[in-house]
Amino acid sequence: MMGKLVDSSALFPNSRALRQRLDDDGYLFLRGLHDVEAVLAARQEVFARLEAVGEVESPAREGIFTGISHRREREPDLGAFWKSVSEGPCLRAVTHGPRIREIIRAVFGEPAVPHDYAYIRPAPVGRSTGPHCDYPFFAQTTERVVTVWTALGPVPLREGPVTVIEGSHRFDDLADATRGFDVASDTDRQATRPENHVAFARSRNTRLLSADFGPGDMLIFGMFTWHGSLDNHSPIGRMRLSSDIRFQPAGEPKDPRYFGPNPGGTTGAGYGELNGAKPLTESWHIR
Numbered sequence: 001m002m003g004k005l006v007d008s009s010a011l012f013p014n015s016r017a018l019r020q021r022l023d024d025d026g027y028l029f030l031r032g033l034h035d036v037e038a039v040l041a042a043r044q045e046v047f048a049r050l051e052a053v054g055e056v057e058s059p060a061r062e063g064i065f066t067g068i069s070h071r072r073e074r075e076p077d078l079g080a081f082w083k084s085v086s087e088g089p090c091l092r093a094v095t096h097g098p099r100i101r102e103i104i105r106a107v108f109g110e111p112a113v114p115h116d117y118a119y120i121r122p123a124p125v126g127r128s129t130g131p132h133c134d135y136p137f138f139a140q141t142t143e144r145v146v147t148v149w150t151a152l153g154p155v156p157l158r159e160g161p162v163t164v165i166e167g168s169h170r171f172d173d174l175a176d177a178t179r180g181f182d183v184a185s186d187t188d189r190q191a192t193r194p195e196n197h198v199a200f201a202r203s204r205n206t207r208l209l210s211a212d213f214g215p216g217d218m219l220i221f222g223m224f225t226w227h228g229s230l231d232n233h234s235p236i237g238r239m240r241l242s243s244d245i246r247f248q249p250a251g252e253p254k255d256p257r258y259f260g261p262n263p264g265g266t267t268g269a270g271y272g273e274l275n276g277a278k279p280l281t282e283s284w285h286i287r
């Protein structure tokens with residue numbers, strides 16, 4: 001049921017070709033476009049913060065989970081802690097810096113801006129994200145939004161990278177059911193989400209696409225592409241570290257939940273609502 005993501009890196013910076021591929025496949029898999037040293041500096045910055053709360057072994061850059069956490073005692077304001085991790089300068093240089101803006105400008109064929117609100121995901125063994133599309137979270141002011149998922153270090157297949165349901169950007173029945181749906185105000189509709197990737201792909205007679213991601217490799221996809229992540233089965237207890245950030249053309253109306261110095265996020269609770277804000281010993285909620 002697994003297939004390989006098609007590598008579109010050679011199309012960069014041809015805007016027309018990138019847009020066509022995104023439209024055809026529902027995603028762009030771009031490798032080797034980031035400065036690897038910058039990505040590894042971001043990884044070190046995030047994991048050093050988790051080492052300071054007892055969650056990551058030394059040396060932090062390896063990202064080995066200790067299995068314990070002192071986050072609640074040492075950082076009682078979990079949301080403020082996670083905001084400061086998510087706004088680290090080395091991290092932001094990768095997720096919001098000139099290089100990624102140049103790449104996404106090519107994808108849209110016009111200048112684009114990132115959401116200030118950032119999703120950073122350290123995922124220990126056993127974690128995954130179930131299938132969903134991003135429309136209900138990020139498309140309320142414009143549908144012209146893409147998600148940029150970036151591996152902040154090596155994320156081989158067995159360590160739980162992002163996965164796409166092949167052809168799902170053309171599941172028109174699901175797109176029709178999704179339009180106008182905002183996850184914050186329409187909680188009933190969440191129940192319609194498929195339970196797991198395999199059952200979902202089987203029911204649609206399709207496959208899961210993923211790849212061995214290297215540091216800085218990216219998957220870019222639109223709001224109707226169904227995706228999630230594979231389980232992390234690292235045999236050495238290594239966490240998967242990734243970011244997912246939304247970009248939209250600079251002229252499109254902005255959803256105030258995701259922009260500004262103190263973005264409220266989907267529910268208004270700020271960074272405290274994110275899985276990343278929880279001590280790693282505690283399980284993830286649905287998003």
Ligand SMILES: O=C(O)CCC(=O)C(=O)O
Pocket residue numbers: 121128129134147148149162227228229242244
């Ligand atoms: O990385 C993950 O676990 C999920 C990523 C995701 O859902 C997204 O990028 O929208």
